[in-house]
Amino acid sequence: MHSTNIQSNSDFEPVEQIPLNKHSIYSKVDKMIEVMNVGSVLEVGCGSGRYLEHLKESGWQITGIDIQNKEKEFIKVIDVENGFELDKKFDLILACEVIEHIVDTEFFLENLSKHLKENGTLIISTPNLLFWVNRVVMLAGFKPFFAYADFHVRMFVWKELSKKLARYFSIVTVKGSHVGIGRNRNVLVGTLASYIGNFLPKLSAHFIVQLRPLGQNINQIPS
Numbered sequence: 001m002h003s004t005n006i007q008s009n010s011d012f013e014p015v016e017q018i019p020l021n022k023h024s025i026y027s028k029v030d031k032m033i034e035v036m037n038v039g040s041v042l043e044v045g046c047g048s049g050r051y052l053e054h055l056k057e058s059g060w061q062i063t064g065i066d067i068q069n070k071e072k073e074f075i076k077v078i079d080v081e082n083g084f085e086l087d088k089k090f091d092l093i094l095a096c097e098v099i100e101h102i103v104d105t106e107f108f109l110e111n112l113s114k115h116l117k118e119n120g121t122l123i124i125s126t127p128n129l130l131f132w133v134n135r136v137v138m139l140a141g142f143k144p145f146f147a148y149a150d151f152h153v154r155m156f157v158w159k160e161l162s163k164k165l166a167r168y169f170s171i172v173t174v175k176g177s178h179v180g181i182g183r184n185r186n187v188l189v190g191t192l193a194s195y196i197g198n199f200l201p202k203l204s205a206h207f208i209v210q211l212r213p214l215g216q217n218i219n220q221i222p223s
Contacts, residue, residue, distance in 0.1 A: 039060065093120065125207060
């Protein structure tokens with residue numbers, strides 16, 4: 001099977017060079033993680049591994065998966081399109097900006113669920129096709145942002161994404177990355193856009209979804 005490179009933009013330097021505290025997605029992922037007990041974490045599509053290295057500073061036991069060889073001992077070179085089998089389960093799994101690169105999303109989500117501990121947490125992010133800017137540009141007859149990137153094989157709206165996720169996980173919370181520009185471009189405007197994204201995920205540029213295994217009591221999970 002011909003595989004789409006899930007991290008073909010892993011070396012896309014403008015993204016890799018954004019400071020984590022100004023990153024539209026990882027800054028919010030950080031907020032979700034900081035209230036969790038430290039344990040083992042797997043990041044699928046980890047790119048350079050810099051976010052895992054950031055988590056390691058807080059005591060997390062880190063493992064990464066990427067299709068490109070980063071020559072770092074904690075990163076395993078695996079094409080998750082074909083599935084993956086690791087010898088352990090994890091307290092936390094991250095898959096930020098990955099699922100839109102995957103052809104068989106059901107198989108991908110099943111693999112994630114198999115590697116998550118019974119009381120573990122999964123955090124997924126992906127672009128939102130119906131980002132409010134996309135709605136405007138499509139209405140004007142132009143192509144939406146994100147959708148036609150060579151390395152994206154599908155795009156999601158919340159109704160479709162939530163239905164897929166709910167087959168394997170309980171949805172704890174969903175936030176939006178931002179509703180305008182990121183903090184890396186303008187701190188003041190980006191901070192406001194990020195704040196609004198917390199309340200209007202369906203209009204935001206990216207969905208950031210926190211999940212637990214099916215059957216877990218999500219009322220005890222902080223958002």
